[in-house]
Amino acid sequence: MTLQESEGYSTASLRWQRHHPFVGVSVTRRGFLKWLIAGFGALSLAGVLYPVVRFLKPPPAVSGAIGQVANIGALSSFPAGQLTAVTVHGQPAAVQNLNGKYAVYSLICTHLGCVVGVTGDTFKCPCHGSEFSATGAVTHGPATLPLPTYHSQTQNGSLLVGPIDLTGAKYPAWYTGEFGA
Numbered sequence: 001m002t003l004q005e006s007e008g009y010s011t012a013s014l015r016w017q018r019h020h021p022f023v024g025v026s027v028t029r030r031g032f033l034k035w036l037i038a039g040f041g042a043l044s045l046a047g048v049l050y051p052v053v054r055f056l057k058p059p060p061a062v063s064g065a066i067g068q069v070a071n072i073g074a075l076s077s078f079p080a081g082q083l084t085a086v087t088v089h090g091q092p093a094a095v096q097n098l099n100g101k102y103a104v105y106s107l108i109c110t111h112l113g114c115v116v117g118v119t120g121d122t123f124k125c126p127c128h129g130s131e132f133s134a135t136g137a138v139t140h141g142p143a144t145l146p147l148p149t150y151h152s153q154t155q156n157g158s159l160l161v162g163p164i165d166l167t168g169a170k171y172p173a174w175y176t177g178e179f180g181a
Contacts, residue, residue: 111143
């Protein structure tokens with residue numbers, strides 16, 4: 001029989017104490033509050049620093065490409081010299097045929113992401129009045145960036161449209177050229 005067993009501790013109690021090192025440690029109210037305040041302080045500091053670090057950390061390299069290649073129709077369905085509204089992967093777009101050279105523009109306004117309408121040979125945003133020329137360039141603000149184009153090519157009498165090219169200007173991080181993205 002050991003000294004501890006003779007003082008009233010059972011063998012099971014002694015085994016339990018060996019595996020639980022905080023048994024017998026007394027915590028004062030002051031000590032508990034210090035740990036509690038330090039924990040809340042660390043949590044608060046992390047809550048403040050996380051957004052700052054996310055802001056300062058550079059974003060991953062942007063490929064400037066969104067989406068897959070889609071066949072949006074026969075070349076004959078896009079009359080020369082006109083803007084034709086189409087849908088690319090469920091997103092609004094417009095095709096411009098300039099003597100057999102095709103350009104496909106996203107119809108998402110670069111100001112705040114509204115869907116731009118095709119009016120004759122120009123684009124007009126109904127939300128804040130931005131206007132774009134037939135080439136997608138801004139002619140009237142508040143938008144400051146041109147409408148991005150899709151990569152496109154002709155093949156077997158059809159117009160194939162690929163990903164959006166966001167390399168033409170420094171588009172804001174929220175802008176993807178897609179509505180509701």
